[in-house]
Amino acid sequence: MDLRGKTTIITGSSAGVGRAIAVEFAKHGANIVCCARREDRLRETVQLIETEGGHAIAVRADLTNKDEVQNVVNAALEKFGQIDVLYNNAATLLAIGALWEVEEEAWWNDMTNNVRGPMLCCKAVLPHMIKRNTGLIINMNGGGSSGPFPGAGAYGSSKAALMRLTDALARELEHDGYNIYSVGMGPGSVYTEIWEPQLNTPGGKKWIGDLRRIVDEKRYRPPEDCARASVELIRVMCPELNGCIFAVNTDFNEIARRAKEIRAGDLYQIRMRTKSV
Numbered sequence: 001m002d003l004r005g006k007t008t009i010i011t012g013s014s015a016g017v018g019r020a021i022a023v024e025f026a027k028h029g030a031n032i033v034c035c036a037r038r039e040d041r042l043r044e045t046v047q048l049i050e051t052e053g054g055h056a057i058a059v060r061a062d063l064t065n066k067d068e069v070q071n072v073v074n075a076a077l078e079k080f081g082q083i084d085v086l087y088n089n090a091a092t093l094l095a096i097g098a099l100w101e102v103e104e105e106a107w108w109n110d111m112t113n114n115v116r117g118p119m120l121c122c123k124a125v126l127p128h129m130i131k132r133n134t135g136l137i138i139n140m141n142g143g144g145s146s147g148p149f150p151g152a153g154a155y156g157s158s159k160a161a162l163m164r165l166t167d168a169l170a171r172e173l174e175h176d177g178y179n180i181y182s183v184g185m186g187p188g189s190v191y192t193e194i195w196e197p198q199l200n201t202p203g204g205k206k207w208i209g210d211l212r213r214i215v216d217e218k219r220y221r222p223p224e225d226c227a228r229a230s231v232e233l234i235r236v237m238c239p240e241l242n243g244c245i246f247a248v249n250t251d252f253n254e255i256a257r258r259a260k261e262i263r264a265g266d267l268y269q270i271r272m273r274t275k276s277v
Contacts, residue, residue: 012090151207
């Protein structure tokens with residue numbers, strides 16, 4: 001897919017990785033719909049895009065609220081006439097600690113933000129995409145989806161659920177013959193606001209102490225790396241890659257070359273692999 005003239009909704013684009021994706025996609029000619037809870041920060045993102053000659057709007061929304069999500073979709077269609085890409089980037093990691101140490105409301109709040117939010121966004125854009133029989137949904141992966149994330153069980157559980165939603169949705173769309181794709185993308189270690197509670201709370205220091213060393217040694221990526229990788233993913237997207245989960249360091253030229261092998265081998269997926277004895 002060529003991003004020129006395409007319209008992309010990017011959740012959580014008020015800062016961090018979401019903002020970097022919005023700015024990068026705009027550089028490639030996409031119309032950007034920025035949405036998150038902090039309207040003032042969203043407008044900063046829009047200003048960055050418009051300063052470079054791009055086109056963007058800001059729509060404040062609580063993405064766990066069905067009506068507010070629908071308002072984002074309506075605003076996108078009113079301004080740009082179509083929706084080609086949905087990028088579910090927004091997420092929280094606030095429940096830090098072992099299960100017996102965290103409040104159940106905080107634990108479930110991360111699940112709500114990280115699973116219900118993307119689900120509602122998918123449901124809101126899909127009628128439009130289905131009508132046009134074209135579209136791409138990218139769901140942001142994160143730590144804990146393919147292995148345990150001690151001290152951040154809610155976040156890890158939410159990302160595992162979101163990646164399963166990603167490939168289930170891909171197969172559902174294929175089943176009904178739609179030319180609409182659903183994939184996952186992992187940003188790698190990126191120092192953004194979501195790290196602050198992990199770095200500066202007693203729970204974070206106890207359970208995620210290695211993060212401080214990563215920060216002190218500057219062993220993290222800039223958010224622009226994920227933005228550029230996402231452009232490459234969109235560039236090579238094809239039916240064989242539907243439902244797959246990729247990472248920021250993926251060689252997408254190699255992925256394009258191996259697309260049929262990837263589908264045949266059910267690769268780049270979260271699967272239970274067992275050995276016979």
